[in-house]
Amino acid sequence: MQYNFNEIEAKWQKYWAKNQTFKAENNSKKEKFYVLDMFPYPSGAGLHVGHPLGYIASDIYARYKRHKGFNVLHPMGYDSFGLPAEQYAIQTGQHPAITTETNIKRYREQLDKIGFSFDWSREVRTSDPKYYKWTQWIFIQLFNSWYNVDVDKAEDIQSLIAVFEKVGNTKVNAVCDDDVAAFSAKEWHAFSNQKQQEILLKYRLTYLAETEVNWCPALGTVLANDEIVNGVSERGGHPVVRKKMTQWSMRITAYAQRLLDGLDKIDWPQPLKDSQTNWIGRSEGATVEFRVQNSEFGIPVFTTRPDTIFGVSFMTLAPEHQLVSKITTPEQQTKVDAYVKATAKRSERDRMADVKTITGVFTGAYAEHPFTKEPIPIWIGDYVLAGYGTGAVMSVPCGDQRDYDFAKHFNIPIPNIFEGIDISEEAFADKATTVIANSDFLNGLSYKKAVNRVIFELEKIGQGEGKINYRLRDAVFSRQRYWGEPFPVYYVDGLPQMIEAQHLPITLPEVEKYLPTETGEPPLGNATVWAWDRLKARVVSNDLIDNGNVFPLELNTMPGWAGSSQYFNRYMDPLNGDEIFSKEAINYWQDVDLYIGGSEHATGHLLYSRFWQKFMFDKGLVPKDEYAKKLINQGMITGTSAFVYREEETGNVYSKGKIGNKTVTPIHADVSMVNASDELDVEAFKKWQPEYKDAKFVLEDGKYIVGREVEKMSKSKYNVVSPDSICVEYGADSLRLYEMFLGPLEQSKPWNTAGITGTHSFLKKLWRLYFDVNGAKFNDTEPTKENLKTLHKTIKKVEEDIENFSFNTSVSTFMICVNELSAQKCTSRAILEPLAIVVSPYAPHIAEELWEQLGHTESISTAPFPIFDASYLVEDSKEYPISFNGKMRFTLELPLDLDRDGIEAAVMAHEKTQQQLEGRTPKKIIVVPGKIVNIVG
């Protein structure tokens, strides 16, 4: 009987779909286990072999947990809003929904062929109105909430209004905009409704405000910080400029500390935690208020080194700082204006590119030192960022290298305030060895003591206090795009109003064109039916806008991360039309036990989703404030490109070994035309690239050998390998095993299709354990001691490997097991039956088939995992390595119950020992029973 993998795999894929084998129940006496993959954006290119790596790993884990008796939730869906479909729509006029639908279909076909145990009845798509209804709903919840610092959680906006009505805002401890003016209860009551709404907006967790945003002219949209890489857009690499715009923002900064603290209780990779920690960028220090001489202005600064306050010799403001225009003296006005203008013109990228050039201008104004009252010149310089801290620094050149360089460059004095430190060459920034001098009441103090003292003194004179600062900024939530979630928002007198939750979803309107309007409005500005009728509670034609009953709707859409920030909870109850998820569902499933995905989402999706989860937790909607207990980043699979070498002058194409010292240009050849021995199918290549039809191919030993190089897997490098053709040629089980066999899950590794014959022939060997040409071989003979030892060794190792996510070593273990059982000519059902279960998480199709052939009528998927029995592994002897001076010379089999002296005697009596010693007497004999013998001397 042949191993007909194509037939077997199709059969079981059909069976699983028909029987809904992997449908998870929300009511179960079994313990729950939630295995989640990062859902993909369905791109037009389809999947290549790198994409399913993480899915295969999580699928193995999910299947293993089912064998272990868990009720496993293992869903899949699509992050289906996104730029590529929209760009395609702009070019072709094709509605993005259609493109997306087509792409999803293709993804699904590809995924199905790999044999994943997804519960497809729970599929979600972020672009489906039934799904984004709940994204809009969460947005409304955020809008109706504020952050109460006193209880350190989000609360309903009504509780804030209640406080305002009673005592005004001076007692309120909230995370809010910086520019909120104080008011009393009386004043609050006197404010117009309009004014009250404006104030509340400054407190809401999602708010509309004019902020400086990253504007990408080429994409026609704003971008979040994490969507910008090296100063250009992550998608497309277009330049990004700073621009002031009115945009929706998310007050993620309210959660900065909790996002940081939460990292301690989740089992996520350290590098990922590190990058979130850096992104949040907590620093401890103090704010200090410097008064500007001869004016009413004060300049607050943030510093991490308040202990060096007596070393301040100048101040530097960001050129964008609002005080610049107010304090600049008439003499300096022209210079300052020119500098401000020049920096505004420079893009972020330019500013980042030359960090070395020191620029700045004196404003002519002086501040007053809070303690010495000495005048301090105020400069502006573009090394100070408007967006960090207060946009101003107290410059201590002796303690900070940038301040030092600036001072040197502009000949500003550099007072030394460190005991016994030479600062003639560079600044001194080592906190640990700092002893303060020339600093009045701080003299002789260490860094820590000085910080405490100076904060105490600052508070005494009312010019500063201890403060913790974060680098994290509020997240801009508006995109000038079509293919995203519409906001459930309309405008009355320019103020945003939420549409009531019962009227959701607000679905995307039809537009003629997907580009911004001629007046520069976002694509939704092209919609003709995009106004809100408050009475009818529905979207109506723009013609009806009267600003009395019918109002304009929001034209921006939500960013890519909106839909992915709660999808993991929606999977728990995805068809629920009345709630985002039922209480029963969330209380049963609780949180994700295992989350697998790429590390590229470290500071985007994985930070925003933690933020939303904490918000949902505050609102009592979810029981856990961290949604994923364990997270694993799968490594990237790189491609192994193939090259042919063309000599430019002659046009000859040389095999790799024939290049010699000729000058050749390497040209990518499609990897599908190269075999396992790096031989190129020359005819296929000529057919593929007709320009080489008549070229002379210089061969070696009658073959054309290509050069190989590891590169990113990409279409343009012709090294993309699709899983489809592999499934046809070798089968999904071979593919699954091979992807795991390549190496540790978290490591990046090159793909080389050639190696797949290894796992494929393993499966054939496995099959031959059960069947030969005459059919079934298995029978009820008693298993031998060796059989049982091999089996239980395998059970133990595979179990440990899966628990440790070391899937590559499991595959080796299977190979060893099958090699051993074949050599033992094992046909015992008592061995072969459990073996099928152990293999099944990795190679589920063949396992199902074997299971059925063994006489079972139910799917193997919930068969109990065999129990490891250590008694089969007990050995009574050990082959001891005998080493001399640490070098292993020979091995000697000795009983394991032999004691130290017995071992020593046996080893010393051995003739090879005497040979090695050549008459010498050993100085020392190390005997570690059960391990090793080492003879020294």
Add this chain to the structure above:
RNA sequence: GCUCGAGUGGUGGAAUUGGUAGACACGUUGGACUUAAAAUCCAAUGGCCAUUAGGCCGUGCGGGUUCAAGUCCCGCCUCGAGUACCA
């Protein structure tokens, strides 16, 4: 620059608390079967020396600890990822 991760045969990679380095595969070479090919099976395969027996060298580099180091410590080098004037 800073933070994190990684360097082991021709290739992907194994190696539990320090205890037989190179498991398991790919590739290569030789052989069996076949009219032939594919498939399958058997054998060899880190380098150098040696007819054999065996020896020497070997886990990025240089030191150290130890009876014993891929593994621990110190100092470097290279590559990859993140971050980038963060006060």
